[in-house]
Amino acid sequence: MKKVDIIVIGGGLQGASTALGLVREGAGKVLMFDEQLPTQRLSRGNFGLTWFMCKGANNPNYAKWCRMATTLWPEFAAKLEEETGYDVELEWNGGALHATSGAQFQMYSDAVANLKKVCSDAGMDYPARMVDREEFASMVPKMKLGDEVVGAMYSADQGTVNPMGAMAAMRAAFQKKGGVYYGGMIVTRVVPNGDGTVTVKTSKGDYQCSKLVIAAGHGSSRLLEDLDYHLNVYPTRGQIMVSERIEKKLDFPTLAVRQTLDGTFLIGLSTEDFGHNSEVTTEAMKNQAAGAIKLFPELGKVNWVRGWGAARVMTPDGSPIYDRLTEHKNIYVLAGHSAVSLAPVSATHVAPWILEKAEAPQISHFSNGRFNV
Numbered sequence: 001m002k003k004v005d006i007i008v009i010g011g012g013l014q015g016a017s018t019a020l021g022l023v024r025e026g027a028g029k030v031l032m033f034d035e036q037l038p039t040q041r042l043s044r045g046n047f048g049l050t051w052f053m054c055k056g057a058n059n060p061n062y063a064k065w066c067r068m069a070t071t072l073w074p075e076f077a078a079k080l081e082e083e084t085g086y087d088v089e090l091e092w093n094g095g096a097l098h099a100t101s102g103a104q105f106q107m108y109s110d111a112v113a114n115l116k117k118v119c120s121d122a123g124m125d126y127p128a129r130m131v132d133r134e135e136f137a138s139m140v141p142k143m144k145l146g147d148e149v150v151g152a153m154y155s156a157d158q159g160t161v162n163p164m165g166a167m168a169a170m171r172a173a174f175q176k177k178g179g180v181y182y183g184g185m186i187v188t189r190v191v192p193n194g195d196g197t198v199t200v201k202t203s204k205g206d207y208q209c210s211k212l213v214i215a216a217g218h219g220s221s222r223l224l225e226d227l228d229y230h231l232n233v234y235p236t237r238g239q240i241m242v243s244e245r246i247e248k249k250l251d252f253p254t255l256a257v258r259q260t261l262d263g264t265f266l267i268g269l270s271t272e273d274f275g276h277n278s279e280v281t282t283e284a285m286k287n288q289a290a291g292a293i294k295l296f297p298e299l300g301k302v303n304w305v306r307g308w309g310a311a312r313v314m315t316p317d318g319s320p321i322y323d324r325l326t327e328h329k330n331i332y333v334l335a336g337h338s339a340v341s342l343a344p345v346s347a348t349h350v351a352p353w354i355l356e357k358a359e360a361p362q363i364s365h366f367s368n369g370r371f372n373v
């Protein structure tokens with residue numbers, strides 16, 4: 001049986017960003033296993049926002065965590081590009097969430113005031129503000145706003161990446177730093193040993209590691225059940241619509257609509273409770289298209305050429321789970337939504353916590369046990 005220092009199960013955005021952090025921290029021999037099922041396309045099927053805005057309205061710790069992650073993105077992307085030569089297509093032009101009524105505008109305005117206070121109490125800035133219709137229109141000069149748009153919540157300090165490019169870069173950087181990536185490797189069982197090591201049973205043989213990180217998205221629950229550990233996550237489906245390529249008109253994304261560097265528009269704000277079914281439906285597409293057209297009516301004239309669905313890994317309070325098993329101290333679990341936005345903190349804060357190198361007071365707020373009441 002092969003013996004290594006750390007195994008990370010899951011090569012999606014969560015696993016790849018954490019595995020990269022581990023090798024950057026000099027963690028020894030680190031392996032990353034990923035089964036790459038076509039149905040497990042979450043990290044390849046998302047919107048690519050690197051955002052803090054609107055996150056953590058009811059959870060100050062998550063608000064601060066997201067703010068910290070976003071602050072780190074430009075440096076994180078630059079380092080990734082330097083290490084790999086990949087272009088992760090980071091666009092750091094801000095982002096907005098539009099309001100279509102006075103009441104909604106006021107609600108967003110209250111949320112900004114609340115989160116500014118939360119972050120300022122923690123010594124952090126919260127660079128979001130409300131812009132009225134006139135100012136919002138001046139920020140998107142090549143697009144015409146719909147009549148119902150009254151303004152928007154806006155921050156200049158966030159952006160987007162190409163999520164597939166970023167994930168590929170993280171995997172590549174991981175390997176350049178000595179990590180070993182195994183695609184097409186299915187982990188069938190995790191068996192803790194009496195001496196604290198863990199045996200990982202896979203489709204290609206058994207491995208033994210000193211520490212195990214389970215970051216397998218929706219695949220984590222099954223592996224953890226064998227250890228009598230219930231992971232508090234559930235699937236919520238999101239659907240994304242993609243247009244033909246047209247002239248680049250929108251320089252920064254809104255939460256519902258973005259335009260990529262190559263000119264395709266993406267619409268994607270649906271949230272549905274359909275278990276692990278990731279099919280697309282005309283109903284969800286119709287609803288989200290109607291919302292997008294309210295914002296930018298000209299999107300109704302663009303050709304929409306494809307779409308896909310993916311099941312988010314959602315927790316009851318929307319913030320991630322970073323946990324260490326009480327009965328098996330060398331097994332760690334990482335799960336949750338927003339793994340694009342949070343990728344930098346996975347590398348810079350979660351990885352050192354796993355290595356027991358750094359105190360991470362924030363991480364204690366994200367235990368799986370917080371839901372077991």
Ligand SMILES: Cc1cc2nc3c(=O)[nH]c(=O)nc-3n(C[C@H](O)[C@H](O)[C@H](O)COP(=O)(O)OP(=O)(O)OC[C@H]3O[C@@H](n4cnc5c(N)ncnc54)[C@H](O)[C@@H]3O)c2cc1C
Binds near residue numbers: 010011015216239
């Ligand atoms: C429509 C939509 C839009 C989104 N937009 C954004 C956004 O704009 N910004 C943002 O930050 N987040 C966004 N997200 C969320 C983001 O996509 C997820 O947080 C992220 O992809 C989760 O990554 P993960 O690594 O945890 O899970 P996954 O991507 O599911 O990766 C887990 C990996 O583990 C592998 N695996 C599972 N079981 C096993 C096993 N037994 N053995 C080996 N490998 C295994 C799987 O094959 C998979 O490759 C969006 C999600 C959706 C659905």
